[in-house]
Structure formats: structure tokens, C-alpha cells
Amino acid sequence: MEQLGFDFGSAPKRLVRVTPAKLATWTDCPRRYRMAYLDRPSPPRGGAWAHNTLGAVVHNALKALFDLPVEKRTPEQAVALVNRQWKSEGFRDVDQAAEYRNRACGWVHDYVAELDVTIEPLGVERWVSSPTQKIVAEGRVDRIDLRDGELVIVDYKTGRHALTVDDARGSQALALYALAARRTLRKPCRRVELHHLPTGEVAVWEHTEESLARHVTRAEEAADELDLAAETLKAGGNPEILFPPNTGRQCTWCDFRRSCPEGQQAAPSLDPWALLAP
Structure with missing residues (x-):
């Protein structure tokens, strides 16, 4: 007698969780993606970049501004928040840090002065x-x-x-x-x-x-590629073949430059403050 069977179809494909940062890192350089997201322990990263410090301070100050009651969301309070959040990692010296601290205060002051601070973001x-x-x-x-x-x-x-x-x-x-x-x-x-x-x-x-x-569609295509490479690596694949370096000008500011001989040869090193606006 023929055995009764049940066909539930093929198992649904696992969805790959991605952030824009992961996708951008994979597209920029597969080796950097592996070092950042797959290697454990991850290779040592380079030191802080001044432009990243500057950006983080401004973001944190604006975040803190919207935590305040509407009546306190003033340009002056925004400047105070920049000063409170300030860090000096990556800058050449105290004079350069002070210069860009003043710039950040001016940016945030002018931005908030033109902003409708009565809005309550979702x-x-x-x-x-x-x-x-x-x-x-x-x-x-x-x-x-x-x-x-x-x-x-x-x-x-x-x-x-x-x-x-x-x-x-x-x-x-x-x-x-x-x-x-x-x-x-x-x-x-x-x-x-x-x-x-x-x-x-x-x-x-x-x-x-x-x-x-x-x-x-472009995000899904990149996710397919990075997921296949990661799964093949788990199965014993060659990391150098699966995650080749993509060398170029971007190697100058790569966090994993010290662990990548090809990147060191492709572009010169930069001072941590070199990417600040002149």
C-alpha cells in the first residue's frame, strides 16, 4: 500500500539581518567586513579619528536637546550640550581641539536657531x-x-x-x-x-x-553575497578567497590597516586629524 505522505513545501529561507553599515562595509571591502563582523577576536583597530569624534559629539548634543522640555531647546542650550559632550580623541593638540569645538558650537547654535524646536520627533x-x-x-x-x-x-x-x-x-x-x-x-x-x-x-x-x-534589490544582492561568504567560511572555506581585499584610497583610513599588508601598500597613512574640514 502506498505510504501516505505530507508535502509541506521547502523550508523558508532564512532572512539575513543587515544594517546599512554592514552592507557598506561589504561593498567597500570584503576583507574589512570579515575583520569587523566575523573574526573573533576581531583584529585590533586603529585609534580615533578626529572627524568621527566631532560627528559623534554633534549627534549626541542634538539627541540630548530633544530630551529637554520644549522651552529649554534653545541655541544656547545646544551649545552647552556640545561643551558637555565634548571629547578630544584624534585631534592633533589642545589648540586644534579647541578650534573644532568652537566650530561645532557654532554649527549647532545656528542649526537650532533655524529649527522648529516645538516639534516632537517620533x-x-x-x-x-x-x-x-x-x-x-x-x-x-x-x-x-x-x-x-x-x-x-x-x-x-x-x-x-x-x-x-x-x-x-x-x-x-x-x-x-x-x-x-x-x-x-x-x-x-x-x-x-x-x-x-x-x-x-x-x-x-x-x-x-x-x-x-x-x-x-541592491541591498538583497549584497546580503546574498556576504551571507554566502560567511556560511562558506563557517564550513571551512578559505578566508583569503572568500573575503579578498578591495584596495584603494579608502585604505588610508581603514580601521584595520595595521592588519592588512595590501592596504598598507595601496595608500599612505594619514594623521588622525587629516579628514577634518580645513
């Missing part, structure tokens, strides 16, 4: 997450506003270069944040903004379903 440094067909896209958003019934993704920038609409449109991170925010907070989200504090400029892009889908 998220400040908010973690958001959303599954797609192949991945779980997640990450921490600087600020999520609610305007006219729709979510707006706000990303603070303190880099040396001014930003354009193309930067906002092409940012995979912002697109994935928009997708994850609308899933997490159950509201529509299409608009993404880059707020460049040194210039006071805001780069804006309004996504469509098609443009978001293109970003998701």
Missing part, C-alpha cells in the same frame, strides 16, 4: 527594522519627524563636503531607514533629508515605491 536615535523577501533591514535613525501625516527621515552630517540631492537620492542607508521606519511606526515614509550642519544646507529626496524597490 524617534531620536530610534532603532527601526523591516523584513523584505530576503533580508531584515534595520538600523538606528538620527531623527524621525512626523509632518503632515508622513514620516521624514533626518540624517545629520558634519563632513567636510557639502551635500546634494544626488547624495540623498543615492543613499542606500536613507532608503532602508525609510522602509524600516514605515514598517516599525506604521505610517507612510517617502521623504529623506541630509542635514549638513557646517553649511546649514538640507539635501532632500522624495522616494517612490520604485526607487525604494531598487535600493532593496
